[in-house]
Amino acid sequence: MPETKVLINLSNRHMHLSREDVEALFGPGHQLTKLKDLLQPGQFACEELVTIKGPKGSIANVRILGPERKETQCEILSSDVFRLGVPTCPPRESGKLDGSTSFVIEGSKGSVKKDKGLIIAKRHVHFDPASAEAFGVKDNELVDLRVDGERGAVFLNVICRVNSAYALECHLDFDEGNAVGIGSGSYGHVVRR
Amino acid sequence: MPETKVLINLSNRHMHLSREDVEALFGPGHQLTKLKDLLQPGQFACEELVTIKGPKGSIANVRILGPERKETQCEILSSDVFRLGVPTCPPRESGKLDGSTSFVIEGSKGSVKKDKGLIIAKRHVHFDPASAEAFGVKDNELVDLRVDGERGAVFLNVICRVNSAYALECHLDFDEGNAVGIGSGSYGHVVRR
Numbered sequence: 233m234p235e236t237k238v239l240i241n242l243s244n245r246h247m248h249l250s251r252e253d254v255e256a257l258f259g260p261g262h263q264l265t266k267l268k269d270l271l272q273p274g275q276f277a278c279e280e281l282v283t284i285k286g287p288k289g290s291i292a293n294v295r296i297l298g299p300e301r302k303e304t305q306c307e308i309l310s311s312d313v314f315r316l317g318v319p320t321c322p323p324r325e326s327g328k329l330d331g332s333t334s335f336v337i338e339g340s341k342g343s344v345k346k347d348k349g350l351i352i353a354k355r356h357v358h359f360d361p362a363s364a365e366a367f368g369v370k371d372n373e374l375v376d377l378r379v380d381g382e383r384g385a386v387f388l389n390v391i392c393r394v395n396s397a398y399a400l401e402c403h404l405d406f407d408e409g410n411a412v413g414i415g416s417g418s419y420g421h422v423v424r425r
Numbered sequence: 426m427p428e429t430k431v432l433i434n435l436s437n438r439h440m441h442l443s444r445e446d447v448e449a450l451f452g453p454g455h456q457l458t459k460l461k462d463l464l465q466p467g468q469f470a471c472e473e474l475v476t477i478k479g480p481k482g483s484i485a486n487v488r489i490l491g492p493e494r495k496e497t498q499c500e501i502l503s504s505d506v507f508r509l510g511v512p513t514c515p516p517r518e519s520g521k522l523d524g525s526t527s528f529v530i531e532g533s534k535g536s537v538k539k540d541k542g543l544i545i546a547k548r549h550v551h552f553d554p555a556s557a558e559a560f561g562v563k564d565n566e567l568v569d570l571r572v573d574g575e576r577g578a579v580f581l582n583v584i585c586r587v588n589s590a591y592a593l594e595c596h597l598d599f600d601e602g603n604a605v606g607i608g609s610g611s612y613g614h615v616v617r618r
Binding site: 309310311323352354355382383384385386387388389406407408410411412413 | 502504516547575578579580581582599600601603604605606
């Protein structure tokens with residue numbers, strides 16, 4: 233029988249920044265400061281925080297995650313869409329930003345207007361290749377994720393991402409965790425179709 | 426084939442008050458003031474708002490729903506548990522308050538400390554008897570509720586409530602709606618077990 237049990241950690245709204253935007257927001261030559269390592273190898277939460285702004289509101293204290301990326305993106309919660317007053321915000325895989333939403337970022341030393349980059353992260357499971365084999369899943373395969381319990385649910389259309397740089401971990405966001413009454417460090421089951 | 430399609434409306438945190446607590450919070454003889462009718466016959470949102478308090482925080486502008494009930498209860502979101510700092514808050518059917526959480530209510534004319542009554546509402550579907558027959562469900566039956574779409578999910582353990590005073594309607598809360606990216610007025614499908 234293939235493995236099914238997977239660790240779930242919950243993501244709050246957060247931001248990834250390009251080198252150019254790190255400098256625009258925090259000053260020329262600025263380097264992101266590691267606050268703590270995340271479970272995915274090489275990924276870390278930073279001390280740096282920004283404010284994000286939409287047409288009708290702003291949200292302060294949005295955490296930067298490092299390291300820097302090629303393109304800036306901000307992953308928000310469905311519940312943030314109304315607060316910011318953005319007309320829409322598509323569910324997207326990380327890094328797939330075409331047609332995503334415009335927004336403004338304010339850092340301690342400057343602000344940047346982005347034409348795109350505001351997304352709701354698609355639910356996903358990170359697999360290292362050995363785990364992917366044990367679970368019987370392939371990169372980009374869509375599976376379902378069952379969370380048991382009194383407030384349980386089966387989340388549909390969860391994308392599997394397989395890469396030797398990854399550790400086995402499912403990422404849901406705070407809205408999804410709250411909907412089933414779980415916190416980070418819970419477990420779910422991958423259901424293949 | 427039985428019917429499956431059901432209207433979903435989302436509940437924000439809200440409160441139902443006993444006569445005694447209406448008077449304690451808004452003054453002797455006070456009557457709740459209807460703001461607008463809800464879909465369930467005889468139920469209405471009130472102009473009155475209260476603040477609820479837990480050990481570590483408070484939440485203002487919590488809407489009262491009428492009419493008065495035998496016992497005061499406050500239905501909060503999973504995301505409110507941390508804000509209030511209450512140690513736990515059980516998922517409960519409306520009116521089943523034994524062992525639920527203690528909290529404080531502040532109205533315009535006074536405040537009340539409740540030993541119980543703070544709950545997270547269990548997902549539920551209201552059925553009039555004819556609809557229950559068309560869907561093939563009985564009072565207190567547990568079903569699942571499928572919400573389609575890119576961020577779809579199947580919510581497990583949704584309780585069916587059948588009563589001639591009810592209209593056909595599924596109640597999820599804001600956390601659950603946000604998790605699947607829907608608003609009030611969406612549709613789901615009842616899945617019998």
